[in-house]
Amino acid sequence: MIRLKRNGLLILAAVIFFLILGDLQTGLHNRVFQEGEPQAATPVYKPTPDPPPPIVDNFPKAAKAKSPDELPAIPTWNKPPDPHVPEDTPLFIGFTRNWRLLQQVVVSYITAGWPPGDIYVVENTGVMNSNKNGLLGLQNPFYIDYNRLTNILGVNVLITPTLFTFAQLQNFYTFTAVEKDWKQYFWAHMDTVMISDEELEIVNAEGQPKPYMSAYSRAVEVMRESMDPKYGKEPGFGPLAARWFSYDRLSLVRTQAFVDVGGWDTMIPFYMTDCDMHERLWMKNFTIEDADAGRVWDLDSALDDLEILYHRGELEKAVEKGADAQKNSPKYHDIIHKLDEMGHAKSSREGGRNTWQARQKGGQGEPFYRDSDGFEKGIQMTMDLGRNVFEEKWGRGPCNLREAGMKDSDAWRVVKDWEKAEVQKQARKDQAREAKERAQREKEEQLKKEMENETPDH
Numbered sequence: 422m423i424r425l426k427r428n429g430l431l432i433l434a435a436v437i438f439f440l441i442l443g444d445l446q447t448g449l450h451n452r453v454f455q456e457g458e459p460q461a462a463t464p465v466y467k468p469t470p471d472p473p474p475p476i477v478d479n480f481p482k483a484a485k486a487k488s489p490d491e492l493p494a495i496p497t498w499n500k501p502p503d504p505h506v507p508e509d510t511p512l513f514i515g516f517t518r519n520w521r522l523l524q525q526v527v528v529s530y531i532t533a534g535w536p537p538g539d540i541y542v543v544e545n546t547g548v549m550n551s552n553k554n555g556l557l558g559l560q561n562p563f564y565i566d567y568n569r570l571t572n573i574l575g576v577n578v579l580i581t582p583t584l585f586t587f588a589q590l591q592n593f594y595t596f597t598a599v600e601k602d603w604k605q606y607f608w609a610h611m612d613t614v615m616i617s618d619e620e621l622e623i624v625n626a627e628g629q630p631k632p633y634m635s636a637y638s639r640a641v642e643v644m645r646e647s648m649d650p651k652y653g654k655e656p657g658f659g660p661l662a663a664r665w666f667s668y669d670r671l672s673l674v675r676t677q678a679f680v681d682v683g684g685w686d687t688m689i690p691f692y693m694t695d696c697d698m699h700e701r702l703w704m705k706n707f708t709i710e711d712a713d714a715g716r717v718w719d720l721d722s723a724l725d726d727l728e729i730l731y732h733r734g735e736l737e738k739a740v741e742k743g744a745d746a747q748k749n750s751p752k753y754h755d756i757i758h759k760l761d762e763m764g765h766a767k768s769s770r771e772g773g774r775n776t777w778q779a780r781q782k783g784g785q786g787e788p789f790y791r792d793s794d795g796f797e798k799g800i801q802m803t804m805d806l807g808r809n810v811f812e813e814k815w816g817r818g819p820c821n822l823r824e825a826g827m828k829d830s831d832a833w834r835v836v837k838d839w840e841k842a843e844v845q846k847q848a849r850k851d852q853a854r855e856a857k858e859r860a861q862r863e864k865e866e867q868l869k870k871e872m873e874n875e876t877p878d879h
Contacts, residue, residue, distance in 0.1 A: 470794065473782055476559050479521045480528065480727040484566075486573050493731035498748050499617050499635045501536040506641055508648075510536070511601075513594045513608040515543045517584070518562040519781065521723035522612050524569075527576055529614040532730045533715055534635030537575035543593065547584030548789040560783025562793055586690035586803065591698075595684055598676040605644060605675050613670045614760055616716045616730075619749040633748070636715030640666070643712040644673055659706035667717040669695070678707050682829075686814075691804045693811040696820035704822075704829040718760045721767040729756060812837065 478484050486492055512535055516523045523542065531537055544552060546563040557564040570576050585593060591608075598606045609615070617636040625631050634642070646652060647661055662678035665671075679685075682701050689697050699709060724730070732752060747753075782793045812818050816835030817825060827835070836848040 470782070476521065476781060476783075478524075478559060479723050479725055480524055482728050483524075483569055483573055486569075489573055489575055492573065493728055495532055495534075495731060496748070498619075498633055499532060499534045499637075501534050501635075501637060505536060508641065508644065509601075509603045509605070510539050510637075510641060510644065511598070511603055511606045512540050513543055513597075513606060514540065514611050515545050515590050515594075515608070516565060516611050517545050519611075520559065520564050520566070522720070523565060525720075525723045525727060526609065526611050526613055526615070527570065527574060528727045528730055529616060530609070530637075531574065531576075533615045533617045534637030535615075536637070538577070540576040541597075542570055542576055542578045543581065543590065544578055545581045545585050545590055546789075547581075549582075550580065551788045553578075553580065556788050557784065558787065560781060561787055561790075562781035562784065562796075563789070563791075564784070586687065588685040588687045588690055588694040588698075591685045591694075592687065595674070595676060595679045598674075599680065603676060605648060605673060607640065607671060607673050609671045610669075610719070612720055614718045614720055615671065615714075616718075616756065616760070618715050619753055640671070640673070640714040643714060647673060647675070647710075647712075659708045661710065662702045662707035663709045664712040665709060666712050666714050670717040670719060671714065673712070678702065681705070682707070688810050689807040689814070691800070691807050693808050693820070696822075697811060697814070700820065700822040700827070701829055704827070716757070716760075718764040719767060720760070720763050721770065722763050724759070724763075 483492060512530065514523070514526060514530075527540060527542065530540060542565070544565060544567075546552065546565075548557065548563050551557050552563070552565045553567045555567070565578075567578060570578055579597070581590070581593060594606065594608055597603075615636055617634075619633075623631045623634070643664055643666075647664055652661060660678065661675055663675065664673040666673070682698075682705055685694055685698050702709065729752075784790050784793075808818070814832050815822055815827060817838045819825075825838075
């Protein structure tokens with residue numbers, strides 16, 4: 422009897438539950454029907470920037486060319502040596518953004534005498550084979566004309582597997598040199614221009630004028646001097662690591678030196694990584710010296726037509742006379758003046774010297790598209806991270822590490838120089854205590870060895 426009552430109560434409870442559930446569902450259905458579906462939240466967007474003027478290619482003749490023969494002729498006095506010099510003279514030029522500047526620096530080195538086959542554009546865009554397959558357009562910041570570089574201008578293109586930071590890119594240069602057994606290599610910034618110095622008169626040891634040399638020939642001469650085993654053997658002169666042309670707008674690197682110090686610190690991705698690398702080289706007693714090869718400019722803009730870099734003098738008159746254009750001509754000085762103006766404009770421009778990197782905004786809908794402003798913001802944040810890492814690594818912000826008494830082994834072990842005075846005071850006490858304890862241990866070990874070595878009397 423009790424069991425029947427219990428079962429009845431359970432059945433009654435179940436009926437009541439389903440009736441209530443049905444009422445809830447009916448009420449919800451009616452409310453949705455009356456009020457409509459709830460609206461999804463809408464993100465608040467930043468203002469859409471005005472699109473910049475479209476990019477125009479700055480080498481129309483090369484754009485139309487079907488073969489290298491359709492390019493203007495390199496001035497005879499700047500042509501690369503034929504046959505090639507016995508040494509390897511690879512030149513790395515890294516690229517991430519701004520095709521006009523890249524094409525400009527490549528053409529400038531070609532017209533300054535560098536063999537095109539020795540120039541290696543390192544495409545560090547992170548778009549994999551998109552440029553090689555012609556999938557990006559001129560307005561895309563990461564665009565390069567792969568066909569023009571390789572088949573018309575005749576240079577090499579190496580594609581990085583992903584987007585590298587500056588430090589990683591530098592290690593990629595060294596790695597490539599190791600793989601190809603290059604004892605030395607050159608590298609140049611892509612926002613530069615190299616021109617042979619046609620005004621310079623060089624004399625030999627006897628005071629006699631030397632024949633004219635292109636920027637490439639002078640760079641080779643510096644390389645031979647630097648790689649001579651007798652070079653830098655004076656007292657207090659450490660082994661050579663690099664030669665800088667116009668600071669490091671062009672650099673000659675001795676491969677093994679960069680390997681010996683462990684390469685660039687990739688934990689410091691951009692700014693301050695050069696300070697870290699060069700200071701570590703000096704700490705290891707390596708030497709970095711200045712050198713000259715030609716005229717080099719640091720630019721954030723490009724010439725409207727790169728054909729001007731091929732011509733010297735009044736070309737039409739020279740052609741009419743069946744002669745070559747003139748060396749050190751008024752046309753040459755016009756180019757120098759124009760590049761001087763462009764260099765001055767970069768150094769005085771508001772917003773910093775690298776605003777050119779974020780100038781292009783196109784590429785929407787193309788493979789690996791990135792918002793240009795967002796990409797630049799991410800790079801800037803990574804730069805800030807690198808500065809913080811440098812400060813943590815060396816305990817200070819300025820680059821003069823050796824002047825502060827730093828050694829290579831001090832990395833990550835130094836109390837920050839901006840810490841409170843009591844922190845630094847305690848750190849010095851700890852150092853003194855550790856030194857005292859270490860000296861005591863060494864003394865005890867020495868006494869122990871002496872006792873063990875004593876021969877007992879019999």
